[in-house]
Amino acid sequence: MTPDSTLLSLRGVSKSFGKIEALRGVDLDIRSGEIVALVGDNGAGKSTLIKIITGVHRPTTGEIFFKGRRITIHSVRRSRELGIETVYQERALADQQSLWRNIFAGREIAGVLGFMDLKQQRRETERLLREHMGFTSAAIDVDSEVMTLSGGEKQGIAIARALHFDAELIILDEPTMGLSLKETERVLDFVRAITRQGKSAIFIDHNIFHVYDVADRFAILDRGRLVAQFDKSALSRDALIQKMVQLHDQGTLQ
Amino acid sequence: MTAQTQPGVGAQRRTLVAPALGRRLRQNRILISITGILLALYAIFLIGNPDVFTRFPIYRAFMSTMPFFGIMALSATLVVTLGEIDLSFPSVLGISSYVFGTVFVASGSFALAFVACLAVGAIAGLGNGLLVAKIGIPSIVATIGTMFLWRGLVNVLAEGKGIALVSLRDSAFHGLFVGRLFGEIPAQFLWFVGLAVLFGLIFRRHRFGSHVLYVGDNQDSARMMGINVDRVKIACFVQLGVCAALAGVFLTCEVTYFWSSQGGGFLLTTLAAVFIGGTSVFGGKGTMYGTLIGVLIIGSLEAGIVAIGLTGFYVQFIYGLMIILSVSVYALVLRKGS
Numbered sequence: 001m002t003p004d005s006t007l008l009s010l011r012g013v014s015k016s017f018g019k020i021e022a023l024r025g026v027d028l029d030i031r032s033g034e035i036v037a038l039v040g041d042n043g044a045g046k047s048t049l050i051k052i053i054t055g056v057h058r059p060t061t062g063e064i065f066f067k068g069r070r071i072t073i074h075s076v077r078r079s080r081e082l083g084i085e086t087v088y089q090e091r092a093l094a095d096q097q098s099l100w101r102n103i104f105a106g107r108e109i110a111g112v113l114g115f116m117d118l119k120q121q122r123r124e125t126e127r128l129l130r131e132h133m134g135f136t137s138a139a140i141d142v143d144s145e146v147m148t149l150s151g152g153e154k155q156g157i158a159i160a161r162a163l164h165f166d167a168e169l170i171i172l173d174e175p176t177m178g179l180s181l182k183e184t185e186r187v188l189d190f191v192r193a194i195t196r197q198g199k200s201a202i203f204i205d206h207n208i209f210h211v212y213d214v215a216d217r218f219a220i221l222d223r224g225r226l227v228a229q230f231d232k233s234a235l236s237r238d239a240l241i242q243k244m245v246q247l248h249d250q251g252t253l254q
Numbered sequence: 255m256t257a258q259t260q261p262g263v264g265a266q267r268r269t270l271v272a273p274a275l276g277r278r279l280r281q282n283r284i285l286i287s288i289t290g291i292l293l294a295l296y297a298i299f300l301i302g303n304p305d306v307f308t309r310f311p312i313y314r315a316f317m318s319t320m321p322f323f324g325i326m327a328l329s330a331t332l333v334v335t336l337g338e339i340d341l342s343f344p345s346v347l348g349i350s351s352y353v354f355g356t357v358f359v360a361s362g363s364f365a366l367a368f369v370a371c372l373a374v375g376a377i378a379g380l381g382n383g384l385l386v387a388k389i390g391i392p393s394i395v396a397t398i399g400t401m402f403l404w405r406g407l408v409n410v411l412a413e414g415k416g417i418a419l420v421s422l423r424d425s426a427f428h429g430l431f432v433g434r435l436f437g438e439i440p441a442q443f444l445w446f447v448g449l450a451v452l453f454g455l456i457f458r459r460h461r462f463g464s465h466v467l468y469v470g471d472n473q474d475s476a477r478m479m480g481i482n483v484d485r486v487k488i489a490c491f492v493q494l495g496v497c498a499a500l501a502g503v504f505l506t507c508e509v510t511y512f513w514s515s516q517g518g519g520f521l522l523t524t525l526a527a528v529f530i531g532g533t534s535v536f537g538g539k540g541t542m543y544g545t546l547i548g549v550l551i552i553g554s555l556e557a558g559i560v561a562i563g564l565t566g567f568y569v570q571f572i573y574g575l576m577i578i579l580s581v582s583v584y585a586l587v588l589r590k591g592s
Contacts, residue, residue, distance in 0.1 A: 076478070086478070094471035094472040094538065095472065096539050105464070106468075110460075110461045114462060115455070118459060143281065
């Protein structure tokens with residue numbers, strides 16, 4: 001990897017809420033086309049880190065670089081403009097609405113008077129479903145309501161929505177939570193589709209097995225610090241689990 | 255696939271024989287139900303009193319009176335779809351009609367009175383919107399407050415007296431709003447139909463309508479998707495305020511009189527039309543077509559009941575019956591579908 005392929009860099013990012021230090025001096029790089037798994041126990045600072053990247057929180061100290069330029073992300077809208085999309089758990093879809101309304105929510109294709117181009121929105125949704133996400137079921141079409149989908153399919157729609165708007169970095173926050181084994185496999189397939197399109201992703205999941213399957217690299221957080229990073233090639237799944245256990249038991253990787 | 259899963263797969267395939275048609279029927283099952291209810295109701299009317307219901311005058315009467323609450327029902331559909339409610343629009347109709355009458359008497363200008371009236375409606379709607387979206391008061395509570403506030407203000411200002419407005423008839427606008435096309439068709443009905451089409455387009459095809467549906471369905475998600483939730487809510491209340499004022503103009507022009515309890519009877523009939531039309535009180539689901547049919551049902555019940563030989567005492571009883579019947583049908587149809 002050449003240095004200029006770095007998409008997002010965090011340098012010395014800290015965040016305190018009053019006296020509580022949620023993050024302490026985190027340095028993290030996300031390169032183009034890779035999936036980085038953020039692992040760590042509850043309270044390690046994973047979600048705070050995500051919220052800083054998506055503009056929900058601002059870092060107390062530290063700098064953020066996106067494509068080599070220093071930036072400040074002061075709002076969710078701003079992070080989306082930069083090309084950072086977050087796929088929350090399935091609650092981020094509106095259940096009673098059609099797939100196309102969900103895909104284009106907040107970013108409708110519309111003319112000068114604000115009337116939407118329904119045909120184009122439907123066509124684009126159809127294309128996303130069939131070509132990018134590999135939906136083949138005839139029971140699902142662009143007018144289906146989200147509530148008729150399975151949990152895994154819902155995640156697929158949420159990911160498709162992020163991909164459609166040319167996100168360069170997609171943040172996946174526990175995308176397999178509460179899903180069956182088979183459904184989880186589908187979601188992991190959707191995640192793999194992200195790198196196939198040359199996009200990057202940050203993947204958070206409690207399940208180390210899921211994480212290990214799809215991630216290229218692991219960043220381990222512990223009590224607000226980034227304690228270690230490994231490439232997948234340098235670490236077997238068992239070794240990763242061992243490290244997590246060691247961190248949990250001894251509070252250190254040394 | 256194991257042999258055990260085969261029957262399920264087969265069943266799935268069978269329903270896919272005509273998937274597009276089946277799906278379309280399923281997606282529109284509420285609209286189909288409500289259309290059936292309207293047709294059944296009119297079948298009863300026609301059988302019960304063919305003399306009245308095969309002649310034009312009763313329909314002319316319907317066309318003249320339905321638009322007053324029908325316009326507000328279309329408009330209220332947006333607020334209900336948001337998952338909110340507005341109880342204050344009859345009072346807003348009252349205060350804006352008072353302003354309409356007073357400004358017209360003082361200035362003699364229909365146009366000026368009209369603009370002032372709609373402005374009052376917009377301000378009242380803005381008040382509701384700010385209370386709900388910015389201060390965070392549940393809309394049912396906030397609009398109980400503004401319901402009393404605006405009606406109270408009408409009472410204070412009008413002191414119980416009405417305003418005679420016969421001179422409205424001299425204005426060209428009067429004919430435009432409530433004249434009779436070809437001497438038969440009330441102009442307000444044409445306005446109502448036009449507004450129904452406009453609201454239908456806004457709801458289904460405009461970005462704003464899509465945002466209303468989305469916010470009503472899942473407010474948190476709407477925020478994450480960058481939809482300005484507060485602005486959508488405020489806009490919905492403002493347009494209902496404006497539509498209540500507009501309904502006030504039609505009503506005041508039709509009767510050429512302002513009285514201080516004006517609009518008071520419209521609260522429950524308007525909301526009944528919205529709910530009969532299949533709009534969900536939980537938000538995220540509703541159609542203008544449904545509301546239009548709801549208006550046709552509610553608007554023709556009273557005269558229909560009397561025409562088929564029942565006394566006027568039955569009217570409320572049958573309103574109640576219709577509401578319970580229709581919402582029960584929707585609940586059952588939806589449960590079966592999912």
